[in-house]
Amino acid sequence: MERARARQPRKVVAQSHELEAHPQAVRVTVWLCATRPDSVWKLSPPRDTLGLALRGEEGALRHVALTVNGVRHELELEPRELLAYVLRERLGLTGTNIGCDTSSCGACTVLVNGESVKSCTMLGVQADGLEITTIEGLARDGELHPVQQAFHEHHALQCGYCTPGMVLAAVSLIEAGAATDEQAIRLGLEGNLCRCTGYHNIVKAVAAAAGVS
Amino acid sequence: MTVVGTPIKRREDEALLRGRGSFVDNLTLPGTAYMAVVRSPYPAARIVSVNLDAARAAEGVIAAFSGADLADEWAGPLPCAWLVTEDTKNPPHYPVAIDVARYQGDPVAVVVAESRALAKDAAELVEVEYEPLPAVADVEQALSDGAPLVHEELGTNECYVWKLETDGIQAAIDAADVVVTRRYRQPRLIPNAIEPRGVLAQVGPTGDVTLWSATQTPHIQRFVLQLVLGIPEAKIRVIAPDVGGGFGSKIQVYGEGPLAIVLARRLGRPVKWTEERSENYLGTIHGRDVVHEVTFAATKEGKITAVRSEAWCAMGAYLELVTPGIPLLGAWLYSGPYEIPNYSVTFTGVFTNTTPTDAYRGAGRPEATYVLERTMDALARELGMDPVELRRKNLIREFPHTMASGLTIDSGDYHASLDRLLEVLDLDAVRAEQAARRERGDVKQLGVGFSTYNEMCGLAPSRILGAIRYAVGGWDSATVRFQPLGSVQVVVGTSPHGQGHETTFAQIVADRLGVGVDEVEVLHGDTAISQLGMDTYGSRSLAVGGIALWQATEKVIAKARAIVAHQLEVSEDDLEFADGTFRVKGSPDRSMDIKAAAFAAHAAHNLPDGMEPGLEETATYDPANFSWPGGAHAAVVEVDTETGDTRLVRYVAVDDVGRAINPMIVDGQVHGGLAQGIAAALYEEGVYDAEGNLLTTTMATYLVPSAAELPSFETDRTETAADNPLGVKGVGETGTIASAPAVVNAVVDALSHLGVTDVPLPATPERVWNAIQEVRS
Numbered sequence A: 001m002e003r004a005r006a007r008q009p010r011k012v013v014a015q016s017h018e019l020e021a022h023p024q025a026v027r028v029t030v031w032l033c034a035t036r037p038d039s040v041w042k043l044s045p046p047r048d049t050l051g052l053a054l055r056g057e058e059g060a061l062r063h064v065a066l067t068v069n070g071v072r073h074e075l076e077l078e079p080r081e082l083l084a085y086v087l088r089e090r091l092g093l094t095g096t097n098i099g100c101d102t103s104s105c106g107a108c109t110v111l112v113n114g115e116s117v118k119s120c121t122m123l124g125v126q127a128d129g130l131e132i133t134t135i136e137g138l139a140r141d142g143e144l145h146p147v148q149q150a151f152h153e154h155h156a157l158q159c160g161y162c163t164p165g166m167v168l169a170a171v172s173l174i175e176a177g178a179a180t181d182e183q184a185i186r187l188g189l190e191g192n193l194c195r196c197t198g199y200h201n202i203v204k205a206v207a208a209a210a211g212v213s
Numbered sequence B: 001m002t003v004v005g006t007p008i009k010r011r012e013d014e015a016l017l018r019g020r021g022s023f024v025d026n027l028t029l030p031g032t033a034y035m036a037v038v039r040s041p042y043p044a045a046r047i048v049s050v051n052l053d054a055a056r057a058a059e060g061v062i063a064a065f066s067g068a069d070l071a072d073e074w075a076g077p078l079p080c081a082w083l084v085t086e087d088t089k090n091p092p093h094y095p096v097a098i099d100v101a102r103y104q105g106d107p108v109a110v111v112v113a114e115s116r117a118l119a120k121d122a123a124e125l126v127e128v129e130y131e132p133l134p135a136v137a138d139v140e141q142a143l144s145d146g147a148p149l150v151h152e153e154l155g156t157n158e159c160y161v162w163k164l165e166t167d168g169i170q171a172a173i174d175a176a177d178v179v180v181t182r183r184y185r186q187p188r189l190i191p192n193a194i195e196p197r198g199v200l201a202q203v204g205p206t207g208d209v210t211l212w213s214a215t216q217t218p219h220i221q222r223f224v225l226q227l228v229l230g231i232p233e234a235k236i237r238v239i240a241p242d243v244g245g246g247f248g249s250k251i252q253v254y255g256e257g258p259l260a261i262v263l264a265r266r267l268g269r270p271v272k273w274t275e276e277r278s279e280n281y282l283g284t285i286h287g288r289d290v291v292h293e294v295t296f297a298a299t300k301e302g303k304i305t306a307v308r309s310e311a312w313c314a315m316g317a318y319l320e321l322v323t324p325g326i327p328l329l330g331a332w333l334y335s336g337p338y339e340i341p342n343y344s345v346t347f348t349g350v351f352t353n354t355t356p357t358d359a360y361r362g363a364g365r366p367e368a369t370y371v372l373e374r375t376m377d378a379l380a381r382e383l384g385m386d387p388v389e390l391r392r393k394n395l396i397r398e399f400p401h402t403m404a405s406g407l408t409i410d411s412g413d414y415h416a417s418l419d420r421l422l423e424v425l426d427l428d429a430v431r432a433e434q435a436a437r438r439e440r441g442d443v444k445q446l447g448v449g450f451s452t453y454n455e456m457c458g459l460a461p462s463r464i465l466g467a468i469r470y471a472v473g474g475w476d477s478a479t480v481r482f483q484p485l486g487s488v489q490v491v492v493g494t495s496p497h498g499q500g501h502e503t504t505f506a507q508i509v510a511d512r513l514g515v516g517v518d519e520v521e522v523l524h525g526d527t528a529i530s531q532l533g534m535d536t537y538g539s540r541s542l543a544v545g546g547i548a549l550w551q552a553t554e555k556v557i558a559k560a561r562a563i564v565a566h567q568l569e570v571s572e573d574d575l576e577f578a579d580g581t582f583r584v585k586g587s588p589d590r591s592m593d594i595k596a597a598a599f600a601a602h603a604a605h606n607l608p609d610g611m612e613p614g615l616e617e618t619a620t621y622d623p624a625n626f627s628w629p630g631g632a633h634a635a636v637v638e639v640d641t642e643t644g645d646t647r648l649v650r651y652v653a654v655d656d657v658g659r660a661i662n663p664m665i666v667d668g669q670v671h672g673g674l675a676q677g678i679a680a681a682l683y684e685e686g687v688y689d690a691e692g693n694l695l696t697t698t699m700a701t702y703l704v705p706s707a708a709e710l711p712s713f714e715t716d717r718t719e720t721a722a723d724n725p726l727g728v729k730g731v732g733e734t735g736t737i738a739s740a741p742a743v744v745n746a747v748v749d750a751l752s753h754l755g756v757t758d759v760p761l762p763a764t765p766e767r768v769w770n771a772i773q774e775v776r777s
């Protein structure tokens, strides 16, 4: 089967024959595999064939304490609530955008204890005790973070929808010392999709922020 | 200081970079209820019954409705604005299907609940009894005898046949030394704006409606909402806040908007709906899905004498806003930048049990350019000519140029773009490397492909639109308003979703008025603020809206001139205006700046007799012609002849988009356009199985490219001024239109020494590998 160039192959185990035999099976499989391993088994698979909803396990609300952008929050969460929705709907931090339901686009990327994570691949309850940084928390004293500034200077955003996730993915890539050259940046940002910029200026901005040419 | 032509940074960025975008899903009103749509899992099915009891009884559910429950709400079906022939078939299309679902994803019921999650939980509890019907997904099969009918009552799947032909085409083909005929299939493309669609509807106590919508077209939405809901436009306000990309897929007036309004009215609460990505794959329009058969006739010296194209174009299950018209946007481009005296184009629109098609970046023009530029290479092979030479021989030399098909290209210099392309590309070096690899028999072979193109955008002259049966006009409007203390407010009728209008338009106005660019505020995307406008699509915002803005600015200057002349007691002709100041010719110390004139206009103490106070002007501009960008592109690819894996290693684009107001933004538009065309060449394909099930419903199976799949682009510009006061042309779609054929031509070129002459779209490893195996066996 030809559609083998799946993004992030390490996460996608759906085989092509499943695609042909069972179109709906693929998404379910991909979803589960793309979800962080420790959360996979807590999710029951979607029941509806169109993937409209992902039902969580039944059960009581869970008490969760997490720190977001330096502020501690205590929340009563349904076990099924994804971190992305906790940020957006419970905390009103709508800078974290949602662009897909298969953990493919990266629009929802945040930093969890400093490392970039797609916040739709993580349950809110898993964030108990963790430190989250969203795009709203990146600027310091009102000044844009150097990566944000580089995005501005290099015209690395158009519609801006992918931007919060892209910026945070870039911050984490640079901090990990992995933004070593153009190719490394391109590979490092593979999990974040942008439909507007063709990535040209994003790569330039990240290289500039990382101090590589 | 002049800012036009300089790459000033965008004012849009600040909010977006800080996560303060106002995307629809970020907006909530007190009491908001959430809507979830239940969609047909069948490509074709009779809806036998819809049982909503369990959904209605579920936690947090406010209401649930079937299509039949809502049938009386509609003043009319969702309209199609472009019925291209008198007998174009336009079956009724309602926001929720009533008795038959005609594509996978067709809405069949709707649930409203206290939260997004509860609405979706309840949507799962809706029990729909379907009687599956035979379905057809392929355009050619849909026209075959005995094919299942998408709309039984029409008795056919043929939507229309549209033709444009010059006299004597057959004679020209018969008389030619060389005739080349090729067939090309361009698959479905799924637009995938990273922000899915969404609406938030509020109905006030007097029936006034506000709809926040992730749309490219707030003005068109308002117009259509009256037709669907029977609510007068005057009571409807549509707001397009920050919109996360559109690429054509947010032009349409989808059912969910009117649906949310109806529910908000019935429930007395604001209603919000946010599309999920897998819903987007099914419920938002697709692009392309066209089969072409193209014939070129030429002399043995390589002068092309005729082009004839026949195309079968998928409409999908219903006509969206401009579905049938999409092929027509390419109808004049089958001769492209070449002088070809005989011309024939036929389009057959075909219904299939699939998501409706409509505008996707380029809309009709990438389809035309693809078959044209692929066939140019096929003809070059047939003639034993170099593909660049063949192009050169046929490129139009003089402008304005009236094409055999009737329209006139105002400006261009296609040879200049091609010359510059070859320079940047260093073709000789690429060919030398290619020859060396062939010589060595390398596994990884190199190929270079070209696409010299032009395109027709800046939609559009209203008279021409009328002549080709588009329902409304193609003008746009702008208002320029001096506030009393001298800051400037600009209101435009275009509606950006990433294009940076606020920055570009401020540059134009600031320069002409001689005020600081930061003193100009640009407002858009709210029909209560911008009453008149035709919105953003078809690379029209600068080429049409920008000219309206220029004219409004000129009108403001004219009024200010009259005020200054009156106050300085000189004649208007004695005043010259530069850098924001009117000076009396010959005595430059007698002067008044335009901000002082603005204050005088508001104070109204001493205005010419009969002049109305205030300094604010509106202009509408209806272009006399389309906008005609063009250029020359080249792709260099590396193909692994053992695996078929293809990597794009270089992409060079030289475009003539007229004058660049903000070169940084222009380059950004080109980059984004290129990525989408390259993706169409190598990665993206919306796949339906024979029964009409969409197999590509996620970003894991539909391959929107990431940064890892693409190289950095090499872009350059040549410039000829368009025939308008700013000299500007459209730029939003050029990259997408030109790039797919360049890339596939490069893939074929890499394998041409093996005997490969074609690789189907997209040129995935499997397809490339198969093409190699075919010639080897």
Ligand code: FES
Pocket: A084, A097, A098, A099, A100, A101, A102, A103, A104, A105, A106, A107, A108, A109, A118, A119, A120, A121
């Ligand atoms: S929304 Fe999380 S990856 Fe797309």
Ligand code: FES
Pocket: A156, A157, A158, A159, A160, A161, A162, A163, A193, A194, A195, A196, A197, B194, B244, B245, B498
């Ligand atoms: S800027 Fe629009 S998706 Fe990246």
